[in-house]
Amino acid sequence: MIFPAEWERAIEWIIKERGVVVLLGGADTGKTTFAFALVKDALALDVPTALVDADLGQSSIGPPTTIGLSLPRKGDNLEDPRIDGLYFVGDTSPFGHLLQSIVGTKHLTGKALAAGAQLVVIDTSGLITGAMGQALKYHEVQVAECDHIVALQRSTELDYILRSLSQYEKPFLYNLSVPIEAKRISPEVRTRVRKKRFQSYFQGARILSLRVDHLSVYPPIVDLVRRRDFLNLAVALKVEKNETRGIGIIVGQKLRDSSVEILSPVSPDVKIRGLEIGFLRLSEDGEELGRIKLWKS
Numbered sequence: 001m002i003f004p005a006e007w008e009r010a011i012e013w014i015i016k017e018r019g020v021v022v023l024l025g026g027a028d029t030g031k032t033t034f035a036f037a038l039v040k041d042a043l044a045l046d047v048p049t050a051l052v053d054a055d056l057g058q059s060s061i062g063p064p065t066t067i068g069l070s071l072p073r074k075g076d077n078l079e080d081p082r083i084d085g086l087y088f089v090g091d092t093s094p095f096g097h098l099l100q101s102i103v104g105t106k107h108l109t110g111k112a113l114a115a116g117a118q119l120v121v122i123d124t125s126g127l128i129t130g131a132m133g134q135a136l137k138y139h140e141v142q143v144a145e146c147d148h149i150v151a152l153q154r155s156t157e158l159d160y161i162l163r164s165l166s167q168y169e170k171p172f173l174y175n176l177s178v179p180i181e182a183k184r185i186s187p188e189v190r191t192r193v194r195k196k197r198f199q200s201y202f203q204g205a206r207i208l209s210l211r212v213d214h215l216s217v218y219p220p221i222v223d224l225v226r227r228r229d230f231l232n233l234a235v236a237l238k239v240e241k242n243e244t245r246g247i248g249i250i251v252g253q254k255l256r257d258s259s260v261e262i263l264s265p266v267s268p269d270v271k272i273r274g275l276e277i278g279f280l281r282l283s284e285d286g287e288e289l290g291r292i293k294l295w296k297s
Helices: 005-017 031-044 098-114 130-144 159-163 187-202
Strands: 019-025 049-053 066-070 085-088 119-123 148-153 172-177 206-211 216-218 233-240 243-254 259-264 274-282 288-291
Touching (some): 005 019, 005 031, 005 148, 005 172, 019 031, 019 130, 031 049, 031 119, 031 148, 049 098, 066 098, 085 098, 085 243, 098 119, 098 130, 119 130, 130 159, 148 159, 187 288, 206 243, 233 259
Parallel strands (some): 019 119, 019 148, 049 119
Antiparallel strands (some): 066 085, 206 259, 233 243, 233 274, 243 259
16 A cells, blocks of 8 residues: 555654554544554654554454554564453444443553553544444543544544544644545455454364353353353453453353363463453354343343
């Protein structure tokens, strides 16, 4: 993709000023391309840089259903970025999960800054329309305490969000055009891409048997080993309350010893202290099987 001159100018200025950058834009507007270009150029200038990937469906860091953090080094392959942190939301869209999405973005941004990053780039999801999209973007900007907003829009689709932020001294706003090379991707293609991402993540996964009474479980559902609709449910495997080591799929339930069997690439040598229950059901080969409702009200 040939970058517009305004992209180059924005990247140069952001690297000079540093700080926290939030990328806003609908689906297929070039947010991830801009993010990678910004990170690559910053690393080339020896600026300690972090990338927070808050796009739950088309994730570039970690598996779908998670927000990912990468602390890349100069020369790293950004097409396959290292995973330095995960926050589990449990679905491939923030729709209906605004709280988890906002908290996860805040948590990983703080983790990046604590690790010494002088430039933190937050690549957000394409949910920008309606009251939910407006609330998500407004509060992502708020919790990130960002210094820069990069808005990528084809027309005026972000104007209603930007108006709510336009009169503040910070963040500085870069209103950029979408390159003509940025093509729209169909929902069917997005589903296939997610399946490949899941397959790649679960390659080499093994079965872990975990006693439920030895774990902190959220939500605190007492019939975790009895609810048959929990089979194939995506879960987070946690080593501490704020540290997700990876995700897994519930593939077995044993009433006899109150345990669950989970397919996961997480090493059996890792001490798992908690499970966080997701909303998405997955087959072992990465196919999405639908969603469940955890809360009755």
